[in-house]
Amino acid sequence: EVQLVESGGGLVKPGGSLRLSCAASGFTFSSYSMNWVRQAPGKGLEWVSSISSSSSYIYYADSVKGRFTISRDNAKNSLYLQMNSLRAEDTAVYYCARGSGSEGFLDYWGQGTLVTVSS
Amino acid sequence: EIVMTQSPATLSLSPGERATLSCRASQSVSSSYLSWYQQKPGQAPRLLIYGASTRATGIPARFSGSGSGTDFTLTISSLQPEDFAVYYCQQDYNLPGTFGQGTKVEIK
Numbered sequence: 001e002v003q004l005v006e007s008g009g010g011l012v013k014p015g016g017s018l019r020l021s022c023a024a025s026g027f028t029f030s031s032y033s034m035n036w037v038r039q040a041p042g043k044g045l046e047w048v049s050s051i052s053s054s055s056s057y058i059y060y061a062d063s064v065k066g067r068f069t070i071s072r073d074n075a076k077n078s079l080y081l082q083m084n085s086l087r088a089e090d091t092a093v094y095y096c097a098r099g100s101g102s103e104g105f106l107d108y109w110g111q112g113t114l115v116t117v118s119s
Numbered sequence: 120e121i122v123m124t125q126s127p128a129t130l131s132l133s134p135g136e137r138a139t140l141s142c143r144a145s146q147s148v149s150s151s152y153l154s155w156y157q158q159k160p161g162q163a164p165r166l167l168i169y170g171a172s173t174r175a176t177g178i179p180a181r182f183s184g185s186g187s188g189t190d191f192t193l194t195i196s197s198l199q200p201e202d203f204a205v206y207y208c209q210q211d212y213n214l215p216g217t218f219g220q221g222t223k224v225e226i227k
Contacts, residue, residue: 108166112163
């Protein structure tokens with residue numbers, strides 16, 4: 001059974017940093033691209049970042065470029081999101097999601113971890 | 120950036136009725152890169168449809184997707200109680216992989 005479990009969320013002050021993790025199991029992690037998608041309270045979904053299976057290709061939304069860094073450790077079946085210079089508008093539930101096929105649709109999602117940026 | 124616009128914002132229907140949800144892209148999207156997701160309150164999104172018309176594993180046949188170019192449709196042939204939720208379309212033909220704002224299907 002495919003499982004994605006996020007951790008690392010919490011309350012952080014504006015300008016602060018946080019590192020999210022996503023532990024994957026039930027599939028060959030090193031064969032799939034991975035993504036972070038966020039959802040602000042009461043709002044819709046926003047794609048944040050993606051990383052290819054071997055980390056060769058990395059992409060970011062303009063809203064987080066230069067502040068967030070996606071990475072993965074295939075030996076540990078883990079995905080990460082380092083978030084720096086956090087702003088109030090980064091407050092959201094952050095989901096990790098597996099990208100499937102060359103088209104990259106998101107076929108499995110974790111339950112999410114809440115990040116709150118507030119003083 | 121490709122803007123995805125979903126309509127209507129809210130659809131009020133009764134169980135057993137047919138639901139038709141629209142998703143329009145601001146520029147042409149290859150249908151291979153169009154997917155639909157369902158999200159219930161307090162839950163993560165779930166993949167329903169990919170490639171515009173292919174049901175994901177375990178998705179009932181009452182869900183179907185169609186469309187091409189800039190206009191795509193998700194149809195639920197006969198609404199079941201568990202189908203009342205928010206539905207999002209997404210394109211990842213061009214980065215960023217943009218989502219529509221969602222259509223809420225609520226019980227009338």
